[in-house]
Amino acid sequence: MNRAGERLYNGIVKENPTFVLMLGMCPTLAVTAYAVNGLGMGLATTVVLALSNLIISLLRGVIPNRIRIPAFIVIIASFVTVIQLLLQAYLPSLNKALGVYIPLIVVNCIILGRAESYAYGNPPVPSLFDGLGMGLGFTAALTCIGAVREILAQGSLFGYDIMPEGYITINIFGVAPGAFFVLAALTALQNYVRIVGKRKGREYRKLQSGCSEDCMNCSDTGCARRFYDNGSGQTAGSDGTALSVTDLDEEDR
Amino acid sequence: MDGVKELLILLVGSSLVSNVVLSQFLGLCPFLGVSKKVKTAAGMGTAVIFVITLASAVAGVIHQYILVRLNIAYLDTIVFILVIAALVQFVEMFLKKAMPSLYEALGVYLPLITTNCAVLGVALTNVQREYGILQGVVNGFATALGFTVAIVILAGLREKMEYNDIPQSFRGMPTVLLTAGLMAIAFCGFSGLL
Numbered sequence: 490m491n492r493a494g495e496r497l498y499n500g501i502v503k504e505n506p507t508f509v510l511m512l513g514m515c516p517t518l519a520v521t522a523y524a525v526n527g528l529g530m531g532l533a534t535t536v537v538l539a540l541s542n543l544i545i546s547l548l549r550g551v552i553p554n555r556i557r558i559p560a561f562i563v564i565i566a567s568f569v570t571v572i573q574l575l576l577q578a579y580l581p582s583l584n585k586a587l588g589v590y591i592p593l594i595v596v597n598c599i600i601l602g603r604a605e606s607y608a609y610g611n612p613p614v615p616s617l618f619d620g621l622g623m624g625l626g627f628t629a630a631l632t633c634i635g636a637v638r639e640i641l642a643q644g645s646l647f648g649y650d651i652m653p654e655g656y657i658t659i660n661i662f663g664v665a666p667g668a669f670f671v672l673a674a675l676t677a678l679q680n681y682v683r684i685v686g687k688r689k690g691r692e693y694r695k696l697q698s699g700c701s702e703d704c705m706n707c708s709d710t711g712c713a714r715r716f717y718d719n720g721s722g723q724t725a726g727s728d729g730t731a732l733s734v735t736d737l738d739e740e741d742r
Numbered sequence: 743m744d745g746v747k748e749l750l751i752l753l754v755g756s757s758l759v760s761n762v763v764l765s766q767f768l769g770l771c772p773f774l775g776v777s778k779k780v781k782t783a784a785g786m787g788t789a790v791i792f793v794i795t796l797a798s799a800v801a802g803v804i805h806q807y808i809l810v811r812l813n814i815a816y817l818d819t820i821v822f823i824l825v826i827a828a829l830v831q832f833v834e835m836f837l838k839k840a841m842p843s844l845y846e847a848l849g850v851y852l853p854l855i856t857t858n859c860a861v862l863g864v865a866l867t868n869v870q871r872e873y874g875i876l877q878g879v880v881n882g883f884a885t886a887l888g889f890t891v892a893i894v895i896l897a898g899l900r901e902k903m904e905y906n907d908i909p910q911s912f913r914g915m916p917t918v919l920l921t922a923g924l925m926a927i928a929f930c931g932f933s934g935l936l
Contacts, residue, residue: 570817596858670923673912677911680910680915
């Protein structure tokens with residue numbers, strides 16, 4: 490059981506998907522205008538992540554390596570559909586607030602990343618707890634960001650007014666541009682921590698994100714390419730001469 | 743010509759007013775990742791227009807004539823993601839064989855688009871808003887056009903900012919995100935259009 494605890498700690502603190510790995514940025518920006526939306530989105534993702542990790546881990550001997558990514562996606566999409574139907578039935582207001590972002594949990598790179606980097610190679614129980622840990626880490630991060638934005642924009646937290654009478658709300662944090670600003674502050678903070686850490690001699694090896702990169706650099710080496718990865722390590726349809734986008738950038742220089 | 747007017751409103755609305763990246767946060771990964779140079783950004787934009795328009799047409803047909811007919815419309819998410827993934831791979835193979843020059847221009851970007859949430863997002867939005875196939879295609883095209891406009895502008899700004907003296911912690915992504923935020927404010931101005 491110790492391993493399960495370690496996975497939980499790893500997901501929530503050490504490799505927090507939002508604050509440390511910078512994965513799943515689309516929902517992070519889109520649903521965090523209110524703390525409660527962030528919490529709902531986080532919990533929905535947690536359920537999908539934990540269950541899909543469990544099933545993928547159970548099926549890891551059955552799924553052939555070459556078609557593992559499509560298989561993962563079918564499993565993940567099935568759980569997302571289940572969650573979507575449950576939300577429609579029991580929490581229609583949350584379902585309405587989150588809208589199209591609920592079905593879009595399918596393309597959240599945290600889930601595919603965990604399936605690929607952990608669940609496919611580990612036994613079911615640690616995989617379940619790995620999913621739970623990552624999901625709870627994501628939930629905590631979304632709720633935090635949602636709380637900050639809600640306090641700044643509305644002066645309230647979870648719908649309760651908490652700021653003093655004279656507080657002037659900063660409406661921009663409640664709408665789209667504010668989300669970008671909050672995330673910019675967050676990444677700057679992360680950069681700062683890394684710079685200070687490096688100066689102290691700490692090393693930041695590539696963390697085990699499964700996506701091989703964070704969301705901002707995902708396009709080149711990340712999960713987008715992995716969809717075609719059929720075991721040969723090459724993009725399918727490319728004959729080893731495929732240019733990557735980075736190559737194009739370099740060529741221009 | 744009420745229908746045409748409606749489609750035009752849809753075109754402006756989806757491309758400028760509720761811009762896919764700047765107000766809906768879909769397709770953020772390529773938006774941030776492939777916007778270093780205007781040339782590559784434009785290539786990515788073209789590929790996205792191509793794929794999203796095609797994908798919304800295919801998804802619309804499948805939804806209307808297969809899923810709804812069989813009364814299994816709740817399988818939308820599962821079917822769409824697989825169809826889009828297969829479609830992109832098929833388009834890649836087809837272009838490589840039939841139109842090598844176009845493949846050379848777009849081929850690099852195609853694999854990046856598969857797991858792009860904008861493609862799936864458009865297909866699902868079309869279903870949620872109960873658009874017909876033509877409306878869905880126009881909405882898809884407009885959304886992708888909005889993406890292209892945004893990514894090309896961002897790439898232009900990033901090219902200008904490359905040699906600026908920026909505090910160390912803000913170098914790289916934080917500055918890009920701040921720029922995107924300012925662009926989002928500018929795009930808020932379009933909401934008066936409709």
